[in-house]
Amino acid sequence: MSRTALLAAAMLATTAAPSLAQSETLEKPAAQKVEGLISWVYDYEQGRQLAKRTGKPMFVVFRCER
Amino acid sequence: MGQLSRQFVCVRVQSMNGINLDLFQFEYDLTWMSFFMDAENRIYTRYGGRDDSHPESHLNRDSLLATMKSVVMLHKLDDVIKSSLEPNPSTGRTGRRPRTPEQIPTMARMMAKRKNKCIHCHDVKVAKLKHLRNQDKLKRHMVFTYPTSANLGITVDAREQALIRTVQTGSPAARAGIRVGDRIVKAEDHRVLTFGDLSRVLETTPAAGRLALQVQRNRQVIPLRLELANGWRQSKDPSWRESLHMVGPNCGLWGRKLNVNERRRLKLKPDKLALKVTYIWGPHTRKAGIRVGDVIVGLDGQTRDMNIKQLHAHPTLNRKWGDTIPVVLRRSGRDVTVRMTFPKGPPD
Numbered sequence: 001m002s003r004t005a006l007l008a009a010a011m012l013a014t015t016a017a018p019s020l021a022q023s024e025t026l027e028k029p030a031a032q033k034v035e036g037l038i039s040w041v042y043d044y045e046q047g048r049q050l051a052k053r054t055g056k057p058m059f060v061v062f063r064c065e066r
Numbered sequence: 067m068g069q070l071s072r073q074f075v076c077v078r079v080q081s082m083n084g085i086n087l088d089l090f091q092f093e094y095d096l097t098w099m100s101f102f103m104d105a106e107n108r109i110y111t112r113y114g115g116r117d118d119s120h121p122e123s124h125l126n127r128d129s130l131l132a133t134m135k136s137v138v139m140l141h142k143l144d145d146v147i148k149s150s151l152e153p154n155p156s157t158g159r160t161g162r163r164p165r166t167p168e169q170i171p172t173m174a175r176m177m178a179k180r181k182n183k184c185i186h187c188h189d190v191k192v193a194k195l196k197h198l199r200n201q202d203k204l205k206r207h208m209v210f211t212y213p214t215s216a217n218l219g220i221t222v223d224a225r226e227q228a229l230i231r232t233v234q235t236g237s238p239a240a241r242a243g244i245r246v247g248d249r250i251v252k253a254e255d256h257r258v259l260t261f262g263d264l265s266r267v268l269e270t271t272p273a274a275g276r277l278a279l280q281v282q283r284n285r286q287v288i289p290l291r292l293e294l295a296n297g298w299r300q301s302k303d304p305s306w307r308e309s310l311h312m313v314g315p316n317c318g319l320w321g322r323k324l325n326v327n328e329r330r331r332l333k334l335k336p337d338k339l340a341l342k343v344t345y346i347w348g349p350h351t352r353k354a355g356i357r358v359g360d361v362i363v364g365l366d367g368q369t370r371d372m373n374i375k376q377l378h379a380h381p382t383l384n385r386k387w388g389d390t391i392p393v394v395l396r397r398s399g400r401d402v403t404v405r406m407t408f409p410k411g412p413p414d
Contacts, residue, residue, distance in 0.1 A: 027083070027183060028081060028083045028084060029080070029081055029083070029182050029183060029184045031078075031080060032080060034078060037067055037068035037071065038067070038068065038071045038076050039071075039072075039076065040076050040077070040078040041075060041076065041077050041078070042077075042078055042079075042080065043077075044077055044079060044085070046077075047075050047076075047077035048075075048105050048107075049105075050075045051075040051104065051105035052105040054075065056073060056074055056075050056141075057073075057074055057075070057102060057103065057104055057110065057137055057138070057140075057141040058074060058075045058076075058077055058101075058102070058103045058104070058105070059071070059074040059075070059076045059077070059100060059101075059102055059134070059137075060077045060079060060090075060100060060101045060102075060103060061076070061077065061078050061079065061098070061099075061100045062079045062082075062090070062092070062096075062098070062099045062100065062187060063078065063079070063080065063097070063098050064080060064081065064097065064184075064186045064187060065080050
């Protein structure tokens with residue numbers, strides 16, 4: 001195996017997503033930004049922190065866009 | 067909408083990966099659902115849901131704006147009053163770790179086949195039903211989650227969603243004395259602002275039993291009690307449910323309804339079944355001798371007009387794995403009857 005291939009294999013081994021059993025959470029797919037009148041946050045926990053800071057209520061929409 | 071939305075932190079959840087299922091309990095067969103909450107995970111109201119007729123039967127701009135305005139008012143109340151208004155702050159504070167979709171035992175296998183690993187809302191329900199099936203605990207009625215006002219015999223206004231528009235004669239609602247024009251204030255101890263709020267309470271109502279409603283009529287709040295008999299949770303046309311295929315066999319094909327001209331050419335009436343087969347994926351369908359291009363005009367004695375999802379729903383809800391049913395096909399101008407035997411059990 002060439003050095004480059006070995007390096008690539010080593011990188012894969014360290015960066016590959018853990019299995020479901022290990023992580024208990026599948027990696028979240030990247031957000032698909034929605035343009036329009038509303039300015040969206042695409043992560044619930046991030047939204048909750050923002051609601052805490054601003055004192056605003058949250059409007060949480062569940063919508064698959066894939 | 068834009069101006070009002072700036073009074074909220076607007077969160078758009080595009081996949082169910084890692085989502086707290088203790089907190090976000092809703093009809094996972096839906097394609098759109100929303101929650102209005104505070105930063106402490108207290109739910110003010112749920113906005114969303116549908117009846118059998120249309121995916122957006124209760125989604126519209128006016129009702130959403132009205133709901134947003136109500137939430138702005140509720141949010142301004144102090145914490146003591148708020149907690150008295152919210153008898154069921156949904157979990158996430160019970161001490162144990164919240165459940166996530168990934169913890170459903172069948173989910174890993176389902177996701178292994180999917181490239182982008184995106185868990186859709188309906189995947190959550192399908193995975194749960196699969197898990198029950200693996201334990202031999204799955205029953206057909208379990209697909210009927212989150213009943214709606216229609217299951218009580220009432221329809222609510224699409225815009226003012228606590229306002230009762232119709233009451234069906236002889237229904238549980240009619241027998242309890244509910245009238246057109248009544249406004250639902252509470253179901254059990256839960257405030258009802260929307261179609262989604264009522265549906266959430268109905269989800270937790272037993273398969274047979276009583277439901278306490280408070281309605282406002284002429285400035286009076288009237289307590290009423292509905293008697294719900296076995297089977298009240300089922301609806302007439304659940305074919306829209308993505309999870310339906312979990313509870314019984316299907317026809318193993320895709321097809322489309324014939325248009326008026328195509329029906330005329332084949333001498334088929336507009337109110338009768340006429341589905342052209344466009345794709346076959348079930349081995350049992352091929353084995354029956356059904357071909358792409360055939361027009362299905364009868365299925366298991368059913369000849370009423372149906373779309374493809376309704377066609378699948380018939381055996382799913384009425385036949386068992388391993389059953390054999392007749393299928394009538396219009397082929398080259400003649401009717402041909404074939405017999406389709408469903409597989410002995412569901413696919414893995």
